[in-house]
Every structure is written in structure tokens, then in C-alpha cells.
Amino acid sequence: MAATMTLAKALNAGLRRALDADPKVLLAGEDIGKLGGVFRITEGLQKDFGEDRVIDSPLAESGIVGTAVGLALRGYRPVVEIQFDGFVFPAFDQIVTQVAKMHFRTHGQHPMPMVIRIPYGGGIGGIEHHSESPEAYFAHTPGLKVVTPANANDGYWMIQQAVASNDPVIFLEPKRRYHQKGEVDETSTPMPLHQARVVRPGRAVTLFTYGPMVKTCLDAAAIAADEGQELEVVDLRSVSPIDWVTVFDSVRRTKRAIVVHEAQRSGGIGAEVVARLHEELFYVMESPVLRVTGFDTPYPMSRVEEDYLPNLDRLLDAVDESLSH
């Protein structure tokens, strides 16, 4: 059974199925009820599952996550929504000191089956705090797992897998791809949540990316193909843990790599990918891994965001540079 739908609808359908499958699953967050969330990801769910399973929260992110910890201790599986990337920081303490550490603190007695959904990334002409990519903060936090779907099918399945996970999952939704359509196969067995996927095989250079940049990388690969360069594009899907087997396999073949993300460069996911490639494939790589990322500034005013974000020109330039060595 396959259907074409947007990432937004796929997430909605996935959440619906998760609510259906397990009465312990609850959604909570600001405006997720009648409004269905500012991006309508939870549209219709409160109507169908009631105010006790799709819960509008007071306007306080620490409170939302902190009470979700209590609900999880009680045996629930809360799925909380943070309205925009930039508003996860009031909840950062609860996430880092409580959610991430409860399993560790209790020697496994109290797992934290919680999902924290965060629409993230830029490219939507937003004002400050509405376009950020905070993934590296979470990936640097032991105890959390961090995933991000890049297409509708992954959205549908990964949200269900995240809900089913007994570990806390930071679930980053590439907001500018919410309206991108794709096939959703509601019956097939999905691949494991933390496995990377080669979304386009190629032999010249591997582009490692995730979330909103997967489409950009695929677009770049299509253009490069016209010029006779076969780029491999790997969608990491999980940025913590990263599926190093797939990463290393790819570079063993291509011997060249570029990491692409929207987040500021220093200390980003790219740094870890470069570091691991350096450590593991020191003698294999034929040119330095490159990073095409946001700059080390705050996310800027929207009128320059297209220059701030990795775009086709920057990507193709990097490909040339990688191949020039």
C-alpha cells in the first residue's frame, strides 16, 4: 500500500498510527490541539484521540519536557513538540540533565521513552530563532539519540520507530521540506532507525548529509551527473549514533567526501564526520574531507539566508575542489 503525500502528512499519519498502536503514547506541546500545531503536523489528532492524549501545554518548554519526564516515569511514552528549533533552549536543561541521564542515573531502572519533535533548519524566510539547526548540541549529549527524516517515507516510519524506541529521541523535522511530496509505503518493513542510507550511489565523491540538505545534495548530484561526475549521496538519517559502517563503506569506495549541513561549521556534525573519517580511513582518502555548512555566525536575517545556507553553487564548487586533489 503506497501513497503519495507530503512529509508533513506522513508525519501526521505516522503519529496517528503510533497513537493507535499504543495507548501509552501521548502527544504534548504548544498549540498542538485544535490548531494542530503551527505546522499542522498534529492536525486532527486531538479531535480523534481526545484532550488527554493530545495535550495542549502551557507556554513553557522546560515544563513540557519536565512533565514528560514524569509521564515517562509513570509508563507513558510522551511525544512532545517544540514549536521551533530556537525554542528548544528553555528546555535544554531538562533534556540534557534529566532526559538524557535518567537511564544512566537509575542504572537502567527508568528508561526514557520520549520523543522530542523539533521542526528545524532554515530556508523559510523566518525571523530570528525560527531557522536554526541545533543538532550538534544533542549529538554531543550521551544518552540521547538524534534522528532526522529527509523524505515522506522516512517521516512516516522514523517517527513510529522513534516512538517505539526505549531511549529518548530528538526528532528533527526539516521544516522547509514539510511540503515536499514523496511515496509512502505503509506496509513495507522500514530500515532500522539509526541506519544511514545511500540515496544515490556514485563513485566520484561521497556527500554526507541529512535532513533538509538531502534534497540539495541530490539536486547537486543530478547536475554533476550531467557533467559526468557520479556523486554518491548518503543520508545519515541518524546523527547520533551515526552509522559509521555505511559511512566508511562509502568512502572506501569513493575515497573522497564532503559533509553538508546547515548548522554553523565549528563543532558541528561535520567535524565529527571528518574526524572519524580521518581516524579510520587515514590511508584511504585521496583528498581532505570538505565541509559545506553554515558559517560560524548566528543564523542571519532571512534576506541573506540563501547565501548563508549551503547551495548548489557551493556544493558543486566543493566537489570540484575535492576532485582537484
Added chain:
Amino acid sequence: MAATMTLAKALNAGLRRALDADPKVLLAGEDIGKLGGVFRITEGLQKDFGEDRVIDSPLAESGIVGTAVGLALRGYRPVVEIQFDGFVFPAFDQIVTQVAKMHFRTHGQHPMPMVIRIPYGGGIGGIEHHSESPEAYFAHTPGLKVVTPANANDGYWMIQQAVASNDPVIFLEPKRRYHQKGEVDETSTPMPLHQARVVRPGRAVTLFTYGPMVKTCLDAAAIAADEGQELEVVDLRSVSPIDWVTVFDSVRRTKRAIVVHEAQRSGGIGAEVVARLHEELFYVMESPVLRVTGFDTPYPMSRVEEDYLPNLDRLLDAVDESLSH
């Protein structure tokens, strides 16, 4: 004029001088007044400068940092103390969304000359939240600068330089070295705040480190010297920005490097150092840069911390491994 004193006393003396030099300098934090802070870094300062310049704050870190933003907007230069590393997270939102971004948001109209002092790191037999190394979170945040002194002289000078900085500085104090004594030269001109220092020159391998691990690395280098290996030890001092000139210079000479920090490995400062060395000195390095760090788990119960933290055995092993390539 040189005197021997502990890092703790040097910081106290530096703060005193900063308070003396500029009436706009204020200290705020929990228990920093009569008690002088739980580590006594502000001892005697309230007595001498009064309750309006050394301010005991209500027990709320976000409030401490958030009101400091307001004080800075008013023209003050607040120096706030976070009692322990693990308690900076309630203030994380104010630090990341406000302190770090005010200069950017106001196109330079409102700089944020604020210092956020945080005793950090392990090795003190502490309970949970009292031994963490959160530097990578801040180093990944554009708009912040992040420094950490490793000895008394640096403590004395760097705190004054941080106070004089017109940018917000996260000032990480290696709490387990508070009682380590050193010479403080109160008259010499200090080196720039964001410059790294070769604390021990050597030609075999460079150890890059900072804060509490500088001593450990120096101890390792002393042992290695007995075995005929001349390790170079570089104290980064500033982890954002990192002084890449000194870093690259060193590796151009030694061609081998190890990065050492207490924080968990993935996405840590080490990742960025490895990535930059890979990018810049791809053809220079003779063996992969190694990382000797905490593991990717929460900071553990104190009875195993000596195994969790990089220690002499692990360091010397890494040196052997680096040289074995």
C-alpha cells in the same frame, strides 16, 4: 612582582583587580557574597566592594544570566558565577539565544561584555552534575568566546582579559586545579586571551589540550621524556576561537598529534581540532590524530572517574600508537 599562589587565589586576585580598575564591573551569582562562593573564588570581595558590586543572586541561573544581559545593556560589565558546570544548563537559553546573539541582533549596537565563570571538569569525587565539561556546547555557539586557564598566572590574567573583552566570554575554571600553585607575575604583559601556548616544546608528537588536562599532559610528557620521547604540549587556553596558527605550526613540526580533553568524545573540541588538522595539514601528517577523551557516556559515579578521565596510561599508550604509524 611575582608571587606564588594557587589558581583559586590568582582568580580572586584577578577579579579584585578587575573590580578595582573599572566601577562598571560587577559580580553576581549564588553564594558569592559572604561565603565567597563554594570554591571561595570571590572570597572577601563583597566585604571590600559592597553588596552592590558583589551581588548574591536568587537561586536561578537563567535569572542570573538574564539580568546580567540587562545590566550589560545598561553599560555594566557583569561577571557571573555558575556554581558548578552541571548547573549552567538552566541558563543555557539565555546564554545561547540572548548573550551570544545580542551583538548580532543589534548589528553591533549592543555588545555583551559579560563573563560567565564556570568551575568545570572532574576528578574531585563529586556527585552527578558536579564534574562535567560543557565547553563544546559553547564553542559551537557563534557569538560566544570560550577560554580556560590552566595555571595561576593565566588565571590571574585571563580573568582580567575576559572582563575587559567586549564580547561575552565563557570562562571555564578547572576546578580540580584550583589548589595547584604557580608563579603569578602581576606586572608583566600577558599574552593575548585567545592565543595558545606551547607549554612544553618537543618534536615527537604534539598533545593539544586545555584546562585540567594540561597538567596531566605535562606529567605524561615528563614520563615520556624519561623514555626519550620529546612530546610537545600545547595549552589551547581558548577553545573558541582556537588559535589555529599555533596549532598548525606545531603539527607542521611534529607531524603527529593527540587531542586530550575530559569531555565526552563525540562532537567535542577534539573533533574540531582533528577536522581542522585534517583539512589543513592533510599532506603533512604522518599518522592519524588521536583523541584521548572521556567516553560517550554521562560522567559516571566518582568511584570510576579516574578510569573515565584521560590518565597517564591512556595518554602514553596513545603516544605509542601515534608513533607506531
Added chain:
Amino acid sequence: MSQLGADHHSRGLERDPSDMVQLLTPEGERVEHPDFSWHGTEDDLRRMYRDMVIARRYDLEGTALQRHGELGLWPPLQGQEAAQVGASHALNDRDYIFPTYREHAVALHRGVDPADMLALWRGTTMGVWDTKGTGFFQYGIVIGSQTLHATGYAMGMQLDGMVGNPDPDHNGAVLAFHGDGASSQGDVNEAYVFAASYNSPVVFFCQNNQWAISEPISRQTRIPLYQRAQGFGFPGIRVDGNDVLAVNAVTAWAMERARQGQGPAFIEAFTYRMGAHTTSDDPSKYRLAEETEHWRLKDPIERLRVHLTRNGLIDDDWLHALEQEADEFGASVRAACHGLTNPDLEQIFAQTYADITPPLVAQRAEHVAWVSSFEGGK
């Protein structure tokens, strides 16, 4: 049935509460209040009326510009003109304001350049304007965070000796805006704690517009919001937020006690967000048209117009002239918006720090070289 107190919609939170200060009824009638009176001049009345009309026009222009794709977003203030204008008119030159993202009327009254505000919503700047000249700080987007900045700023004013001086011309205080939804945030409650602890000259001005996007006030509190303050040890008072006189009188009182060193106060301006939360929002999803209609009868501008006309303080000519002025202002706003120029990415590197770091200099150089590689016709 809902277990989680879902009766919250029907809590003792009346739509038309009686425990609020009112000096001008919805019908435009002047009434007295035992504790608060208004002592302004006829000119003051006309000025406040004018400012409300201009603010509403600005707001309509903002919405229209957004609809035409000129702005990325616009948060309308319609319905809240009296709360904002009444508050702003209670301030002096030494007072400072920490707004949310909706206080356009205050901004205009304080002299913020309308174009500078549009630049924020257009995305050509981060939202920078003359804060020093206007005393009106940047818009705050992270809900509640500005209340702590306001409190810290007020502490700074205390340290500067600007509180409790015998000569009132040396005193000042801070007005901190926040919404009803914001009252749930930890930061806002911490601001109350700090302000109380240091007895700081800050007045928290909560525009309770009944909604936080789609969530009704009953989700945030089960008792009237103004009662929150007394639990922190300072006075809270509720005022008819659509009554510019009452807002003005109550704010003047609260600011004056703050300036005199009597510490913080909390004002709940009971009002209504007539429009959408922002231009991205669709209120029909979550609230009834009937509610909006109910509030339309309490329109803050209309009630003052009736009062002024009825008392012969303005006439048709005056109103006509004001309409002219508003039209001209509207045209100038549109022109200013079209005149906004796009920034260059290059500026963001210098914008990040007071002292740019060497790695950022390198990134800028890399970027500049890359851009010129195109210009070189690569």
C-alpha cells in the same frame, strides 16, 4: 471525559470581569474609580487618540505588506492599541521599555523609525533601531526572556542612582511587556523573583489578549493573572486594557512608585487580540467568531472617539485631518518598506562579535573570494 482538568475553558476567568480599573466604558462614558483617576489635558486625550489611530494604520499596512509578499511575517496589534498607547504615554524620557514583538504602537510613540521595524519583518536586518534615543529596546522573540533583561536593566538604574531621588527628574524605571502566555515561562517568574528580591524599578505590563496563539488564557492560569504578582510580594492590578485612560492612569501610578523606589508592580491589561496571532495564523481553527464580535463592541479607538466627539473635544474636521495624516503615514510606510535594501552576507561576519575572531576573518575571506570568483565570470 478528560482527566487533565480539561474543564479549563470554563474556569472562573470571566469574559467581562468587574475587578478591573475602568475610567471610560465601552460606550465612551467617563466613569470614576476609587483608587485611580486620570488628570491629563484635552490635548493629551487627542494625542492618545491620534496615536491609536496611527498605530492601527501602521498595523494594517504591515498586514497588507505581508500579504503582498513584502514582509515575511507580521504580528498584528489590532485591539491592543489602548493598552499600548495608554502605557507608553505614562512614560518619561528616562524610562526604558523592553517589548515583545507586538508593541508597534509603543515603538511609534517612542520614536522608533517605522522602517526600522519593517526591516525586521522583511528580513533585511535583525531588527535594529535607535534604542538609545528611544529607550525602546529590541523586539524579543523568545517568549519571556526580555523580562529578565528588563529586570537587570532596572537593577542597573538602581545602581546608577536613578531611583528614589527627591528630584523626580532624576528618576526612571523600566516597563517590561509580556503576554498572557508568557506568564507560564520560567524566565518570567524568575524576573518576578529578582525584581522583588532587589526591589527593582520594573513594571511588568502583561497584555492579556486572551490568547497565546491558539491557547486560551485558561490553559495558562486558573485565576486572574494579576493575582500572580502578590505571591511574589508586589502589587498586581487589573485594568481594562481597551480603556486608554485607565491604562494610562494605572501605568503612571506603577511607574511612579517604581521610580520612587517602591519596587516592582504588575499590570494585567485585559484586552483582546482582534486579529490573527501573526499573518501565518488562522484563528478560525480555534476560536469562535462570536468571541471576536463580543470584543469588537469594546473597541479601544471607537470608545475614545465617542467620548471625544460627545464632549466636543474633536469634530469632523479634526477627524478628517487625522485620516489624512494616517493616509499619508500609510503611504510613507509603504514607501519606506519598498525602500529597504537587501543586506549583503558579508556583513554578518563583522556583526557576530565586537572583536571578530581570526577564524571568522578567514571564513569571511573565503566567502568574499568565492563571491568574487563568480563576479570574475567563473
Added chain:
Amino acid sequence: MSQLGADHHSRGLERDPSDMVQLLTPEGERVEHPDFSWHGTEDDLRRMYRDMVIARRYDLEGTALQRHGELGLWPPLQGQEAAQVGASHALNDRDYIFPTYREHAVALHRGVDPADMLALWRGTTMGVWDTKGTGFFQYGIVIGSQTLHATGYAMGMQLDGMVGNPDPDHNGAVLAFHGDGASSQGDVNEAYVFAASYNSPVVFFCQNNQWAISEPISRQTRIPLYQRAQGFGFPGIRVDGNDVLAVNAVTAWAMERARQGQGPAFIEAFTYRMGAHTTSDDPSKYRLAEETEHWRLKDPIERLRVHLTRNGLIDDDWLHALEQEADEFGASVRAACHGLTNPDLEQIFAQTYADITPPLVAQRAEHVAWVSSFEGGK
């Protein structure tokens, strides 16, 4: 002179307030209160006395063990026995407790293994014990965060239908401890907001022991803390925290209303931290011995002893037997502490996740290989 309200030490925060529920005077006299009475048995009285004595002994052992280097740290509870024992005795089997780091008396009463608690302070575990069997959750170190967990847990109990049932045996509620200092934290105030919004069965039990490390209560609030609650829309009540009867009666009342679906309540137990904040602290730096002496006269154990003896409910034999029991308990605590075994680093890898990640498996393997390279006599 200080500008920042530094008169805070002399605020209307009396040392001996009259607006608190008291049923047993410091002199051991039973008094009545118009709203609260205590209906327990003589056995209950003896049990509470015994639990206070045992808790104090445990505390002394903890401090001694720390002094001997057996524990890394110990936070003494001395002075707060009545607050803790009185509260704990008001709970039923379906109630749950979210403590701070100082509720040793509650832990013991709920059946937490003393050794498990020592393990936390010794650093051989992260502080794990039988939370399911005891209903006593982990100690919370980050000030205030547990109040949100408590509230969420209470919401879960609502969802589970454990509130407001006609059969009281099906009802339960949550007791959330926090300190006076904690009342300033955003999280704690957000917990009040959520609990009120969802009308959740959670009782906030604030042990106002007058100090947050070196900061007096007047730094956190300028009015009595119990008044905070009413601003959030639920009752706040102050009780003599050194009076085990009053604490017990008030807590029983608050828990019962929560269980019946009447929502949250706040209890300020007015008490005193007789000792240091922790064994790392030196209170002589910031408070006067005179103050401690004043409070010694209100000792919670002594006043109940006087009452019990005077009324012939215990005699010297009974007291002697209790002393024996305490001695034996003390010895067993010491033995248990010495019996704690050091963990192995290897366990922390599996401890991090429910499903360990492949990179962490690799790190563990690396570590294990490294360790065995030594054992192999490298």
C-alpha cells in the same frame, strides 16, 4: 548604602511567625488549631518519634562516614526530621515522592535501603534504589527539576484514573519536595503552572529551612513563601515544620484533597537546617551561632519526647530500647557502607542507553581491550 534592596535581611519575614499551623509547641504542649487537627493513635506518635530518632542517627552516621573519608559528601537533615517524618507518615502506598537530596528520613520511612543511599554519596552508584517498591524516586540534584517530574507523574496518575474515585483505596497523589531556595527556579514555578493548569494531584512540600547554602530566605522572597501558591491559583499553607503533628495533619489534608481531584496544594514547612548545607560547607561564614541556638530550642525530636513522656506514652525503658535500636541501626549503616563495592567502568557503557549504540559498543570494546592489555602484563 546598598541600592539593590539590601535591606532584604530585615524584610517582613519573621523568625517566629504566628501564621502557621501548630499542634505541638516547642515546649511539647498539645494545642489546637481551628482548621487542622490530628487524629492518630498513640502508636502513631511513637512511630513518628522513632522514625525521627532513627533518621537523626542515620544522618549522624552519614556525616561521620564522610568525615572518615568513606563518603564523598553528605547533606545533613538535622533539624528537619519532623518536616520529613510528618510528611511521610501522611502518605499511602499509592502515593509517590519526588525528593531533593536531603529527604533521608522520608527515604528510610518508605523503605529505601540505607546502603543504596550511601552508595550515591560514596560514588559507587549514581544513586539507584527500588523506586517502584518504595514510591520514592531518585534524589534530584539540579535544583527544582524534580518538581516538574512530580507534576508529570501526577498527570500520569490522573490519566490512569487514580484521582477522584469514590473508593479512596484507588486514589493516589504525588508529594514533591523542594527547598526555599528552589522556589526561585523557573522550573519550580513552571511546575506550579502545569499543576494548576491540569489540576494535577501533586502537593509541593517546601522545607523552608531558612537557608539556601549561604543565602537567607530573604534573598529569594520578601513575603512568606506559602503565599506564592495563591498567585498560581491553589492553596498555600504554612506549618510549623518542627512540629511533626502539624506537618502530618496538614500534609494528610493536602494529599487527600489531591487524591480526591481537588488539585495541587503548597505546604511551607517552616523549619531550620541545624547543620551545614553539606559536609563541604562552613555555615560560620555566613550565619550567627545565635540563630542556630534559637532554633535548637525548637528541636522537633525533643518537643515530641517531652510530650510523649509527660503524657506517659513512653518511658525510660522505651527510650532506652530505642537508643539500642538506633545504635544497632548505626552499626549496620557503617557496616553497609564498608560493604559497598566499587563499580567497574565497563558498566557505564551499557548504563547509558536502553539499547546501546554501535559506537558505544566499540568504545567499550576498546576500553576492555585496553584494560586486558594491562592484565596481560603489558
